[in-house]
Amino acid sequence: MPDATAPLDLLLLPTWLVPVEPAGVVLHDHALGIRDGRIALLAPRDIALRHAAREVRELPGMLLAPSLVNAHGHAAMTLFRGLADDLPLMTWLEKHIWPAEARWVNEDFVRDGTELAIAEQLKGGIGCFSDMYFHPEIASDPIHQSGIRAQLCIPVLDFPTPGARDAGEALRKGVALFDDLRHHPRIRVAFGPHAPYSVSDETLESVRILAEELDAAIHMHVHETSHEIARAIERDGVRPLTRLARRGLLGPRFQAVHVTQLDDEDLALLVESNSSVIHCPESNLKLASGFCPVERLWLAGVNVAIGTDGAASNNDLDLLGEIRTAALLAKGVAGSATALDAHRALRMATLNGARALGLDAETGSLEPGKSADLVAFDLSGLAQQPIYDPVSQLIYASGRDCVRHLWVGGRQLLEDGRLTRLDEERLKDKAREWGRRIGAADNAH
Numbered sequence: 264m265p266d267a268t269a270p271l272d273l274l275l276l277p278t279w280l281v282p283v284e285p286a287g288v289v290l291h292d293h294a295l296g297i298r299d300g301r302i303a304l305l306a307p308r309d310i311a312l313r314h315a316a317r318e319v320r321e322l323p324g325m326l327l328a329p330s331l332v333n334a335h336g337h338a339a340m341t342l343f344r345g346l347a348d349d350l351p352l353m354t355w356l357e358k359h360i361w362p363a364e365a366r367w368v369n370e371d372f373v374r375d376g377t378e379l380a381i382a383e384q385l386k387g388g389i390g391c392f393s394d395m396y397f398h399p400e401i402a403s404d405p406i407h408q409s410g411i412r413a414q415l416c417i418p419v420l421d422f423p424t425p426g427a428r429d430a431g432e433a434l435r436k437g438v439a440l441f442d443d444l445r446h447h448p449r450i451r452v453a454f455g456p457h458a459p460y461s462v463s464d465e466t467l468e469s470v471r472i473l474a475e476e477l478d479a480a481i482h483m484h485v486h487e488t489s490h491e492i493a494r495a496i497e498r499d500g501v502r503p504l505t506r507l508a509r510r511g512l513l514g515p516r517f518q519a520v521h522v523t524q525l526d527d528e529d530l531a532l533l534v535e536s537n538s539s540v541i542h543c544p545e546s547n548l549k550l551a552s553g554f555c556p557v558e559r560l561w562l563a564g565v566n567v568a569i570g571t572d573g574a575a576s577n578n579d580l581d582l583l584g585e586i587r588t589a590a591l592l593a594k595g596v597a598g599s600a601t602a603l604d605a606h607r608a609l610r611m612a613t614l615n616g617a618r619a620l621g622l623d624a625e626t627g628s629l630e631p632g633k634s635a636d637l638v639a640f641d642l643s644g645l646a647q648q649p650i651y652d653p654v655s656q657l658i659y660a661s662g663r664d665c666v667r668h669l670w671v672g673g674r675q676l677l678e679d680g681r682l683t684r685l686d687e688e689r690l691k692d693k694a695r696e697w698g699r700r701i702g703a704a705d706n707a708h
């Protein structure tokens with residue numbers, strides 16, 4: 264039982280505090296106290312200052328918010344950043360990315376690429392991310408060491424992949440990883456069947472049974488393009504979401520990534536099953552995949568989160584930039600300037616992300632009892648003045664260079680823009696070395 268009278272470990276005094284829950288609130292002259300890695304106090308500044316605290320820090324000109332949740336990505340693909348640009352999804356995937364993965368992806372690649380992705384994400388204000396890539400058992404190590412929070416998906420495809428000869432082996436290894444990490448305080452293992460077109464009914468059934476038994480989430484690329492729907496109708500006679508619903512995959516633990524194609528029946532299936540949608544606007548734009556109807560989903564009551572996707576289709580892991588794109592795009596798609604306002608856009612990248620990953624009891628908002636997962640954005644720059652609504656300024660007028668400090672579980676992982684536990688120069692050297700090897704082989708063709 265935590266001792267509520269014990270001194271706080273840290274008392275933060277920002278200019279603005281945005282708890283995200285309740286929605287739309289901006290607190291002025293408030294403070295947040297941390298004890299044992301959790302939010303222990305949220306109170307007006309003068310009241311908070313009466314509490315004993317081991318350290319008190321003023322954060323002038325800064326907005327304190329829950330750290331961001333990047334709900335979809337392929338972390339180690341940072342090492343393929345810029346390898347195959349300006350191509351449609353299936354050409355990009357089948358002709359470039361899958362051959363490159365077959366050639367280059369091994370344990371070292373995953374370790375180095377994941378570490379690079381973690382560093383980039385921490386510097387961009389992300390305290391929690393979802394990873395869906397090969398050798399998740401290797402990715403778990405940099406996640407553990409760095410202090411970031413993550414959902415780690417077991418990649419499942421019906422063909423040989425780096426790390427698994429077939430789906431059966433991927434699932435066996437995945438269950439072992441689930442067991443190993445069962446008690447990890449910051450890593451949650453989920454199932455990651457790649458997409459409806461790459462996973463058979465038999466494999467889907469195994470995923471369904473295991474996910475149910477282990478109470479694990481299912482994270483899947485779904486309805487990414489109109490081509491995917493057309494191919495599925497030809498093959499199965501129904502749209503992919505209908506097939507997944509009939510096979511019992513949908514539910515509150517189901518995370519449908521992309522969903523650029525949505526008819527009335529698809530929407531009803533998502534609403535009834537209480538599934539989440541993870542919107543990846545920049546990847547969808549770059550691969551010309553389509554537009555996720557965020558406002559329609561939101562108004563129907565679907566939990567919509569946001570992700571960057573991998574750095575090979577984005578090409579960065581900049582969630583703040585992604586939120587801005589999402590907020591602008593939603594207006595264009597809905598034909599309404601009120602669609603996805605700045606406050607809702609921030610909620611999508613925090614609490615909705617946490618909820619999609621089943622982590623909303625732990626992170627995603629600034630509420631007493633939750634883990635102290637926080638980010639301080641510096642809004643004192645020239646291009647951010649004057650400030651009427653700091654959330655508007657954050658979403659529409661700020662870049663990730665305004666991220667100053669970040670804590671996960673009360674541990675400071677970014678201080679004044681610098682990583683506290685990772686060596687940036689070493690990471691850059693390693694990435695350049697991979698780039699030289701991959702680039703030289705690519706040019707030889």
Ligand SMILES: CSC[C@H]1O[C@@H](n2cnc3c(O)ncnc32)[C@H](O)[C@@H]1O
Pocket residue numbers: 337356360361364395396397418419420455456457458484487546572573576
């Ligand atoms: C088992 S997941 C890893 C697998 O997914 C590939 N991938 C990356 N981005 C996308 C995307 O937007 N749609 C479909 N597949 C994608 C990645 O290259 C890996 O092969």
Ligand SMILES: [Zn+2]
Pocket residue numbers: 335336337484520572573
């Ligand atoms: Zn993806």
